[in-house]
Structures are given as structure tokens and as C-alpha cells.
Amino acid sequence: MTTTLHELLDTHIAGGSVPGAVGLVARGGRVEVATAGTACLAGTAPMRRDSLFRLASITKPIVAAAAMTLVEDGLIALADPVAAWLPELASPLVVRTPQSPVDDVVSAVRPITLLDLLNFRAGYGFPSDFSLPAVAPLFTELKQGPPRPRAVIAPDAWMAALSRIPLLHQPGEGWLYNTCSDILGVLIARVADRPLPAYLAERLFGPLGMTDTGFAVGPAARDRFTCHYRAGADSGSDPVLVDAPDGQWSSPPAFPSGAGGLVSTVDDWYAFGRMLLGGGLNDDGERVLAARSVRQMITDHLTPEQRAASGLFTEGQGWGFGGSVDIEIAAPWNVLGRYGWIGGTGTTAHIVPSTGTVAVLLTQLELSGPAAPRVMRDFWTYAAGF
Structure with missing residues (x-):
């Protein structure tokens, strides 16, 4: 049994679970960070606290x-149909049943709203069954899946392609993963009338001191940028390099992905987590987000039926805005009200409002499926007992 975070990470690295990792667990005034x-496996550079990860x-x-900052500014409301800014979604079509072919469609019974995008019930995204006909165009046309910044077309062309893909469910009826966050990124840019990277820098990264967070890594910071790997085809084989520091994130993307495009450090996400725990205030006491907005983000918005249907992704837990919410104690790491999520490149970050905890683990090994790997589960258990 490990007694420190460093021991936990070392155990998994020695066992071949991940090439490297940076972890942070904080509660109140106590902070533990381990690298x-x-x-990169081909080099000798050790992992650093300020290492950059996808x-x-x-x-x-x-x-x-x-x-939510746009809502607070009065530029859009949660109940507003998004077609006013995303005319491509003015008349969406829906497959007759989730199993129907993509040309067997009916009209949507109501418009898609901002709330639908935030709680992932707009009708676009991944179900537990990836073989459904209406899911395939998400991969082929929109390049959904593992982040590939250079493979995705610019927002206007992306939205035009999206408009030709039918919804899998009527708006509001079913929870589906991922695509809503990419649509949300386009919506933010259009409502704010500025590119998504610029808006995030102005309203979040600047006020929170998230100086290492963005959609690309320039030459000056590239020595801190980690390699990204996929597990080898055979048990015991070496991980396969997917992306090097001078690869997909070496220049700004045509499509800044709101679903998975950011690069950051453990301390930058920690700053974001502290803001959520602080009810929207940064460390200087300046308001970044309204307390009401934070509460809405970290509250479960799903019905019991929708939680059950999301099983592969949330394992039956709830969903707020952009992250899952623990609603029951189902494992040693579950804590009621815990909010956060995992990333397919090997990352996880959560806050626990009831205990004032922030837990962030960044690795560079791609997940093999929706289920969290053992290193994450062990980390969550450690954080729950911190």
C-alpha cells in the first residue's frame, strides 16, 4: 500500500502503466505534488511540475x-435556442430511431438550446453503442475521437458538415458524449464575436493566472511539452508514439476544440479548480464566475434513465456542465458531489466541494476506451483519503 503520491506514481511507472506522470492533490492549505x-521515452528529460500535457x-x-460567462453578461440565456448564432442548426433532423439509417429522419420537435449543449442532451454525440449508423459521420466528417488538431476543418466548414448529420435523439431526450462541447466552442466564439482562444484567455486564463494553457505550444515552451503515447498492440510491448512535442500542437489549430483541444499544466488546472471551489473567485478575490453559475456547473442535470444510458462513460454517475457529478458511493474514490472528468490522452481532474479538495493527474498514455485505467482509479482513491 502506497503512503505518498510519489510512491503511487512510481509504482505505476515501474509496472509499465504510464511512461510518466504529474499528480496534485490539495485540500485546504495542504498541497501534495509529485512528478x-x-x-518522452526516447529522451532522458525527467517529468517536471510545469510539464505540459494534452x-x-x-x-x-x-x-x-x-x-456561463456569456450567460452572466446577458449575451445568451440557458433557454435560448442556439440557432440565432448557429443557423446551421436551425432545422435539425433526427433519425427515426437510434438504430435507423441516416436517411430515415424526422424533424426535431423543438430547437436546440444552450442548456442542451451544456448538459450534453442536444442530440449529437456518442452513445454506448458506437456502431449506430448516425454515429459514423461524427468520426468521418467531424473527426471526433482522440484529439487531432491538424485533422479538423475550420469552424464554419465544420458546422456546415454538422448540419448534414442527423441527431441521434430529440433535443433534451438523451445524454450523448463529446460533440456538444465542440459545438459549444463554436457558439462561444460567435456569441462573443472573437475566436475561442482569445475569449478563454480574456475571461479565464488571464484572471486565473493560467499562463501555460492554450491550444498550441510555441518553441519557447516546447522543452516542457511531453510526448503522447498509445499502448502497444501486445501485452508487454512498448508504448507507441502518437504525437511528439513538435507535432499536432506545434501551431494554432484551424478548429480550437472545446471538447479536447487544450494543453496545460497541473498548476493551471489547479487554479481553475480553486476558482470553482471558491464560488467563482480567483486567489485575489476577483470574481471570474458567478457563484450561481458554479452551482449549475457542478449539479447533476440527468434523469435516472439518462444516467443509466450513459453507463460506459459516466458509469452511472450524474453529469453537470462539462463534467460528471458523483451522486452515489459506488467505489472507494466516489465522494458525493465530486465534479470533474477524465481525458482520453491520460488526464483526470476533479474538485470535491464538500471537502475543499482538488485532484489533478496528468499522464501521457492514451486511454484504450471509456473506462478509466487503474492508475486513475488508484489516484482517485488516494485523493479521497487525502
């Missing part, structure tokens, strides 16, 4: 928070 392993889906809570 272990290497940034966040993948723990981008989602950040983008949800940005959307």
Missing part, C-alpha cells in the same frame, strides 16, 4: 465555464 517518469476532455469543464 515521476520521463517526458488535456483532452478535461478541457470540457473550462469551456463550460466560459459559456
Whole structure:
């Protein structure tokens, strides 16, 4: 049994679970940070506290928070149909049943709203069954899946492609993963009338001191940027390099992905988590987000039936805005009200309002499926007992 965070990370690296990792657990005034392993297997550079990682889906809570600033500014309301800014979604079609072919469609019974995008019930996204006909275009046309910044077309063309893909469910009826956050990123840019990276920098990254967070890594910071790997085809084989520091994130993308495009450090996400725990205030006491907005983000919005249907992704837990919400004690790491998410590139970040905890683990090994790997589950158990 490990007694420190460093021991936990070392155990998994020695066992071949991950090449390297940076972990942080904080509660109140106590903070424990550990680094272990290497940034790239081919080199000797050790992992550092300020090492940069591809966040993948723990981008989602950040983008949800940005959307809430637009609500607070009175530029859009949760109940507003998004077609006023996304005319591509003015007349969406829905497959007759989830199993129907993509040309067997009916009209949507109501418009898609901002709330639908925030709680992932707009009708677009991944169900537990990836083989459904209406899911395939999400991969082929929109390049959904593991983040590939250079493979995705620009927002206007992306939205045009999206408009030709039918919804899997009527708006509001079913929870579906991922795509809503990418749509949300486009919506934020259009409502704010500025690119998504610029808006995030102005309203979140600047006020929170998240100086290392963005959609690309320039030459000056590239020595801190980790390699990204996928597990080898055979048990015991070496991980396969997916992306190097001078690869997909070396220049700004045409499509800044609100679902998974950010690069960051453990301390930057910690700053974001502290803001949520502080009811929307940064460390200087300045308001970044309204307390009401934070409460809405970290509250479960799903029905019991929708939670059950999301099983592969949330394992039956709830969903707020951009992240899951623990609603029952189902494992040693579950804590009622815990909010956060995991990223397919090997990242996880949560807050626990009841205990004032922030827990962030960044690794560079891609997940093999929706289920969290053992290193994450052991980390969550450690954080729950911190």
C-alpha cells in the first residue's frame, strides 16, 4: 500500500502503466505534488511540475465555464435556442430511431438550446453503442475521437458538415458524449464575436493566472511539452508514439476544440479548480464566475434513465456542465458531489466541494476506451483519503 503520491506514481511507472506522470492533490492549505517518469521515452528529460500535457476532455469543464460567462453578461440565456448564432442548426433532423439509417429522419420537435449543449442532451454525440449508423459521420466528417488538431476543418466548414448529420435523439431526450462541447466552442466564439482562444484567455486564463494553457505550444515552451503515447498492440510491448512535442500542437489549430483541444499544466488546472471551489473567485478575490453559475456547473442535470444510458462513460454517475457529478458511493474514490472528468490522452481532474479538495493527474498514455485505467482509479482513491 502506497503512503505518498510519489510512491503511487512510481509504482505505476515501474509496472509499465504510464511512461510518466504529474499528480496534485490539495485540500485546504495542504498541497501534495509529485512528478515521476520521463517526458518522452526516447529522451532522458525527467517529468517536471510545469510539464505540459494534452488535456483532452478535461478541457470540457473550462469551456463550460466560459459559456456561463456569456450567460452572466446577458449575451445568451440557458433557454435560448442556439440557432440565432448557429443557423446551421436551425432545422435539425433526427433519425427515426437510434438504430435507423441516416436517411430515415424526422424533424426535431423543438430547437436546440444552450442548456442542451451544456448538459450534453442536444442530440449529437456518442452513445454506448458506437456502431449506430448516425454515429459514423461524427468520426468521418467531424473527426471526433482522440484529439487531432491538424485533422479538423475550420469552424464554419465544420458546422456546415454538422448540419448534414442527423441527431441521434430529440433535443433534451438523451445524454450523448463529446460533440456538444465542440459545438459549444463554436457558439462561444460567435456569441462573443472573437475566436475561442482569445475569449478563454480574456475571461479565464488571464484572471486565473493560467499562463501555460492554450491550444498550441510555441518553441519557447516546447522543452516542457511531453510526448503522447498509445499502448502497444501486445501485452508487454512498448508504448507507441502518437504525437511528439513538435507535432499536432506545434501551431494554432484551424478548429480550437472545446471538447479536447487544450494543453496545460497541473498548476493551471489547479487554479481553475480553486476558482470553482471558491464560488467563482480567483486567489485575489476577483470574481471570474458567478457563484450561481458554479452551482449549475457542478449539479447533476440527468434523469435516472439518462444516467443509466450513459453507463460506459459516466458509469452511472450524474453529469453537470462539462463534467460528471458523483451522486452515489459506488467505489472507494466516489465522494458525493465530486465534479470533474477524465481525458482520453491520460488526464483526470476533479474538485470535491464538500471537502475543499482538488485532484489533478496528468499522464501521457492514451486511454484504450471509456473506462478509466487503474492508475486513475488508484489516484482517485488516494485523493479521497487525502
